[in-house]
Amino acid sequence: MSVDTARSLGDFLRSRRTRLDPASFGFSGRRRTPGLRREEVAQRANISPTWYTWLEQGRGGGPSGEVLERISSALMLTDVEREHLFMLGLGRPPEVRYKSVDGVNPRLQRLLDSLEASPAIIKTATWDVVAWNRAAAIVLTDYGTLPPGQRNILRFLFCNPAIRAKQHDWESLARFMVGSFRADVARAGLVSEAGELVNELRNASAEFDALWQDNEVIGHADIDGIKRLLHPKLGPIELEYSSFSVDGRPDLGMLVYNPLDNEIARQIRALALAAQG
Known part of the structure; x- marks a missing residue:
């Protein structure tokens, strides 16, 4: 020193x-x-x-x-x-203190809602979705129709056939998701806390079990940053996504998906406004 x-x-x-x-x-x-x-x-x-x-x-x-x-x-x-x-x-920050999260503050929710054409979510270090905007409900998943305990991204990907069918390249996405999840929980010091979810998924999905045993660790910089979906209403769409940490809450992360096509963005905005009533 x-x-x-x-x-x-x-x-x-x-x-x-x-x-x-x-x-x-x-x-x-x-x-x-x-x-x-x-x-x-x-x-x-x-x-x-x-x-x-x-x-x-x-x-x-x-x-x-x-x-x-x-x-x-x-x-x-x-x-x-x-x-x-x-x-x-x-000369370094302390280990992250994990906090249980039921939602986010109004300021952060207003930020999400301001992104009318860009699906955006807030997730915990164990990938439970705790906040989202109307565009996310339309393009990704209507999280509001699910009980809080079921709003987990990995559960959607490996245990929900409808979500799996929407993915353009499920195998590549699944590999990235498992490797990124492994890095996130280790970074947050939550390997033990994530154990129950990991065991549940290993028992429920042979694909997840195989990927988990590969022990891959993958970061966002290792992929092209494009999410491709086969949406039932919008058809094939491409979304460029970015991840951000939440100020004052390093255990939370924000994901924002921006449509690459202006017409798709217009349609998402229109559907979001219609859903708002």
């Missing part, structure tokens, strides 16, 4: 410490400065008061990820502050 980084880490720790209310943590006594004392933070983090003092003074050396987690909890850091702490202390 460079001298400047160590000093920045110390300044950040001190600023977070001094904003906390001692009484809310059961600490009492008269104080000359606001916030918790250094030894109180060390006590809450279960680390040496001397070493914590050195960290604030920019001379404590490089702390481990475990220690940074303890300090983060002791200082009641937000997710953004926790990430900043790890970037200063270790």
Whole structure:
């Protein structure tokens, strides 16, 4: 850790410490400065008061990820502050904290809805769809007609004959999806959490079982970024897709599909407006 980084880490720790209310943590006594004392933070983090003092003074050396987690909890850091702490202390972000998701905030839903001709969805790290727009319901799947537990992309692909029939090249898509899913759950630290879904799919689909055993890992940069569908109303269509992380929620991802043909885009928009009523 460079001298400047160590000093920045110390300044950040001190600023977070001094904003906390001692009484809310059961600490009492008269104080000359606001916030918790250094030894109180060390006590809450279960680390040496001397070493914590050195960290604030920019001379404590490089702390481990475990220690940074303890300090983060002791200082009641937000997710953004926790990430900043790890970037200063270790030069990398912390592991993603997986959160169960029932939906998204109104701001994000309004963003999806503004894409009238472009199907767009929000998915979790285990590929459950938690939000979508009207274009996605028309072109991809009407997720609103399904119970939340069944809105999983891999379940659609391997266990739903109607969805499979819409794919232009199901075999290539399936290989990409399994390899990309494997990378996503490992990146999010959710290999164990995804185990139940993986076992379910391996029992339900021989194709998924074979692909899973191949142990391939595939990224979006490894393919052409074009989704080809045989849509029952629109006919053969091509959609260029891009993936984005959701600000403040690294466990969520947004997929946006843009029609390559202007006439198809016009038809999707018309169908979406008609469905809106």
